[in-house]
Amino acid sequence: MSETVAKGADAKENGAKDSGGKDDSSPGHIRIKNRALILTAAEEVFATQGYRGATTAAIAQKAGLPKANVHYYFGTKEALYHAVLEDILGLWLGELDRITEDSEPATALAAYIRAKVRHSRERPLASKVYANEMIRGARHTRDFLKNELRNLVKEKAKVLEAWAKAGRIEPVEPIHLFSVIWAATQHYADFEVQVGALVGRRQLAAKDYDEAAETVVRLVLRGCGLPYQPGIGS
Amino acid sequence: MSETVAKGADAKENGAKDSGGKDDSSPGHIRIKNRALILTAAEEVFATQGYRGATTAAIAQKAGLPKANVHYYFGTKEALYHAVLEDILGLWLGELDRITEDSEPATALAAYIRAKVRHSRERPLASKVYANEMIRGARHTRDFLKNELRNLVKEKAKVLEAWAKAGRIEPVEPIHLFSVIWAATQHYADFEVQVGALVGRRQLAAKDYDEAAETVVRLVLRGCGLPYQPGIGS
DNA sequence: TCAAAACCTGACCACTTGGTCAAATTTAAT
DNA sequence: ATTAAATTTGACCAAGTGGTCAGGTTTTGA
Structure with missing residues (x-):
């Protein structure tokens, strides 16, 4: 924010995740x-x-x-935090692509839920940072919530309404449906230790995540008036 | 924990919530x-x-x-934190009483969910402290999770199994059912700002909590193979 | 009334924290 | 080879931080 920040901390973008593998000599x-x-x-x-x-x-x-x-x-520490959040927000929006008007509601929803559970398993730290940020009032994320996220949800709400109008699902409040899906799936990252204590394992096993996904898929599909059968959308 | 803690900070219990109203003269x-x-x-x-x-x-x-x-x-700050958590854990366990073998599954579950949503609305701070504690690994709450909470859930799992055996609900994984209920209901406290941004209000309104409760009740009842009708269990 | 117990609090301290900086070293490009 | 740019880092600092304590005031119970 001030001009004292990082002497040369701009340009070139970082790409972050992959370390490419090859160039140990290219500039930067x-x-x-x-x-x-x-x-x-x-x-x-x-x-x-x-x-x-x-x-x-x-x-x-x-x-x-x-x-x-x-x-x-x-x-600054704040700028670093910001950069970490930036990385995470990217992940957030990605997986919703599956929910489109011409996809099959049951499989699209199930696949989305499974992807979110997988995400909780593979990147629990990202989920925790995000949860922390929300709990503390989203001071660094207000704009993201009010713009990107809100618009995306509005868009997906239209899909749900279209599905409902076509009789392909029962009408649901989109915001609350997504809220429940997010809450339930992210719970397995954020509250990992709680679930772990309940199942009697220090760390959740593959089985636990599978059962979790099945349960959430079942509740959501049935909640939308759709038939559920184990494994759908996987 | 150490002996340096609070010169006279024991005895007499505090009762915390109500300020009684009358005694401004009784000792303590x-x-x-x-x-x-x-x-x-x-x-x-x-x-x-x-x-x-x-x-x-x-x-x-x-x-x-x-x-x-x-x-x-x-x-110490840690002892204070501990005391705050203690207060909160009490709340946690209370409302599960509604889930008993001889209560009506649909109304019992619905009433429990509504109570949890009400709780998220009335004491969001408690929920946030608890969420924070879980995210950070439950270092001050391990015993509670592994003992009180785990036993309670085991007990309630028996109720669900009994219901299932009697054909009153479809069989469900109890731990995951409760996890989803907790996740979904507490979400409206912990992620208040996110939901707020989505509905376009700074603060959630009564209507939002009502719709949230309806949605969760609907998903859960249907998920258990039970019929849902608006307002059930309220 | 009176002493013991409980309560109050400004001043203080050792330690941690985010952040800076100047002087070196390494890398990049000509 | 040369030099400008990028990178590295130990040493340092001002602002907090949790916690202590001595000497005070108020409450309490007999």
Whole structure:
């Protein structure tokens, strides 16, 4: 935000997730590698310690770099947090593509739910950072919620209404349907320890996620007046 | 935990919620009043700032007391956090009483869900503190999860199985059914701002909570193979 | 009335935290 | 080879942070 931030922390974008594999010589490869290292470490520390509990020192240590290096690339802790969130918001919107007017309601909804559960299993830290951000009032995410997310939901609401008008599902309140789906699926990331305690395992097993997905798919399909059969949409 | 904690912070229990109304003269009324003040303030600060982000100074200010006073009554920040959680865990277990073998499945489940939604509306801060605690790994709540909560769920699982055996509902995975119910209902407290952004209101209205409850009740009842009609269990 | 117990609180402290910076080292491009 | 740009990092700092404590005031019970 101020001009004191990161001497050269712009341009070139980072791409973040994949480390490509090849170029260890192209210009900017150091920046890309280190930013990715820091972002990964930051996601974990923010997820498990909360925003305020995450220290730049802890992030630096987890990334295997000196603290000053973290500030070199991201300037402030807040900017780093922002970058982590940015990464996560991308994931958020992706999977909704399956819900289109001409797809089969039951399989589209089931596939979406399964994708969300898989996501909870594979990237629980991302889900936790996001949950934390919401709980604390979405101070860094207001715009995303009011624009991107809201518009996307409005769009998908139209799909649900079209389905309903065509008699392909019973009418449902779209916002609440999505809320329930998100809540239920993300629960298996955010409340992992609670579910773990209930099933009597420290870590959830593949079986648990499968059963979770089945249960959610069943409730949602039936809730929309659709027939449910195990495994649909997988 | 250590012996340095709160010089006289034991005995007499606090009762917390109600301020009775009458006795401004009975012994210990100061302790009761101030502990309640601090607990309320602490719940809000822990909910909105997270554990680490909550400062004893902020809690003291919100309670209208000097910081040293907070330490006088609760010793350490951790002990205070513990006390706040204790208060909240009580709420957690209460409402499940409705689920008994000889109650009517549809109305019992519906009433439970409605109670949870009401709870999300009336005490969102409690829900947020709890969610935060889960996300961060339930370090202060492990025992509760593995004992009280797990046993209660096991008990209620038997009820669901009995219902199923008697043909009163379709068989369901109890842990996942409860997980979905909890996730969906608490979502309206924890992710309040997200739902708010989607419905286009800063604060959720009565209508929103009602629709939310209807939606969840509908999905859950149908998911259990039960007929749903608006307003059931309210 | 009076002493013991409970309560109050400003001042203080050791430690942590995010952030800075200047001096080095490495990389990139000519 | 040379030099400008990018990167690295130990040392440092000001602003908090949780927690303590001594010396006070108020409540309580006999």
